[in-house]
Amino acid sequence: MKLRFHGPITDVQPVLPRCRNLWQQLPARYEGVLGWMDCMEATEGYLQAVKDKAAEWRAIADTLVVVGVGGSNQAARGVIDALGGDGLRIVWAGNTLSAWELQRILRELEGHSVVMHVIAKNFETLEPGSHYRVLRNWMEQRYDAQEMARRVVLTGTEGSRLHEMAVERGHLFLPFPKPIGGRYTAFTVVGLLPIAAAGLDVDAYLQGGVNMQKLVEETDDNPAFRYAAWRNLFHPQGFDTEMLVSFEPRFERLARWWRQLFGESEGKDGKGIFPAYSMYSEDLHSIGQYVQGGPRCMLETFLSVEDDGGNMPVPADRESRDGFDYLEGRDFTFINRAAEEATLIAHGEGGVPCAQFITGKVDEYAFGQLYYAFMAACAVSGCLLGVNPFDQEGVEAYKRSMFAILGK
Ligand code: PA5
Numbered sequence: 001m002k003l004r005f006h007g008p009i010t011d012v013q014p015v016l017p018r019c020r021n022l023w024q025q026l027p028a029r030y031e032g033v034l035g036w037m038d039c040m041e042a043t044e045g046y047l048q049a050v051k052d053k054a055a056e057w058r059a060i061a062d063t064l065v066v067v068g069v070g071g072s073n074q075a076a077r078g079v080i081d082a083l084g085g086d087g088l089r090i091v092w093a094g095n096t097l098s099a100w101e102l103q104r105i106l107r108e109l110e111g112h113s114v115v116m117h118v119i120a121k122n123f124e125t126l127e128p129g130s131h132y133r134v135l136r137n138w139m140e141q142r143y144d145a146q147e148m149a150r151r152v153v154l155t156g157t158e159g160s161r162l163h164e165m166a167v168e169r170g171h172l173f174l175p176f177p178k179p180i181g182g183r184y185t186a187f188t189v190v191g192l193l194p195i196a197a198a199g200l201d202v203d204a205y206l207q208g209g210v211n212m213q214k215l216v217e218e219t220d221d222n223p224a225f226r227y228a229a230w231r232n233l234f235h236p237q238g239f240d241t242e243m244l245v246s247f248e249p250r251f252e253r254l255a256r257w258w259r260q261l262f263g264e265s266e267g268k269d270g271k272g273i274f275p276a277y278s279m280y281s282e283d284l285h286s287i288g289q290y291v292q293g294g295p296r297c298m299l300e301t302f303l304s305v306e307d308d309g310g311n312m313p314v315p316a317d318r319e320s321r322d323g324f325d326y327l328e329g330r331d332f333t334f335i336n337r338a339a340e341e342a343t344l345i346a347h348g349e350g351g352v353p354c355a356q357f358i359t360g361k362v363d364e365y366a367f368g369q370l371y372y373a374f375m376a377a378c379a380v381s382g383c384l385l386g387v388n389p390f391d392q393e394g395v396e397a398y399k400r401s402m403f404a405i406l407g408k
């Protein structure tokens with residue numbers, strides 16, 4: 001994976017030793033929340049259990065409903081939405097309080113052989129807790145206790161009520177690692193079980209993470225530190241918004257994961273770079289105007305792909321005289337890349353600092369690399385900014401008032 005900068009340039013090199021220092025200081029400053037820093041340790045030895053359960057489920061079911069919200073589902077959803085997989089169809093639940101949406105989810109399950117993975121770190125969050133109750137009832141009407149036991153996996157903190165329920169009901173309990181907060185769980189059972197159940201290659205995914213981890217550990221000049229340095233050099237100059245963009249619509253869910261990671265980690269103490277995302281070329285016809293012509297406050301981070309896996313030449317059609325003959329024989333991959341290059345030039349020359357992550361392919365390995373690079377960058381970037389990148393007091397405040405209104 002490469003990282004290039006375009007447009008207004010700043011020299012990140014002098015900041016990289018500071019990034020290294022901050023990285024090395026993390027264990028002393030934030031003891032007890034850094035289980036994610038080592039990808040293989042993050043799996044906590046549950047990799048084989050994950051693979052076995054995924055294989056068992058794929059033999060008995062066609063649909064997995066994943067119940068979780070925020071960090072408890074975004075990483076897996078990013079990978080699965082982009083790559084599909086030849087395993088179970090995944091239905092995402094536990095991330096809304098909309099009655100309409102919940103009814104839609106139940107309709108999606110009707111007529112299918114369903115298994116369920118419930119992910120709730122503290123098992124207090126309203127969305128996953130309430131959806132688990134509804135979906136549990138729905139499944140209990142269709143499967144007996146023995147069948148339920150193998151069809152449901154629960155993931156929460158050891159000793160939580162969710163853990164007790166797993167024991168009472170005979171479900172497999174895969175613990176949510178204590179030293180890892182929701183948005184840093186990409187390489188734990190939280191991310192791995194849905195990815196494996198979807199039929200995707202968890203080993204290649206983990207390998208991507210491990211290789212990026214190695215790079216971060218061994219050299220200051222790695223994509224995570226360079227990216228953290230770049231955004232924090234521009235931020236004091238008034239660049240307080242960052243938009244993640246891609247010409248591959250398959251990256252939209254990854255962009256949501258990135259938005260959650262940076263938004264929840266950095267937006268505190270009156271500080272933070274506001275994270276947004278857009279999917280190009282579609283959004284060039286809307287938000288593109290703002291990026292090009294609006295205030296110079298926006299950083300733009302591109303997710304680019306060398307080989308998008310597509311192959312779609314524009315057919316010949318001289319008779320229609322539709323004005324697009326200049327595209328004849330060109331592949332859409334080439335056209336898409338031309339649009340991306342043109343955007344980098346136009347936005348860069350227009351004064352927008354652009355960073356460009358380039359992966360070889362859109363595959364499990366690339367996701368592993370990107371997730372680790374962004375998590376490492378986020379931790380260092382939060383420290384450069386002067387905030388604790390691992391807490392989320394703001395979210396807790398809203399939860400407290402909601403519980404008060406609902407009479408908890
Ligand atoms: O990153 C975080 O810690 C949060 O986004 C949590 O993942 C989210 O609030 C869900 O929490 P829980 O798994 O406890 O329901």
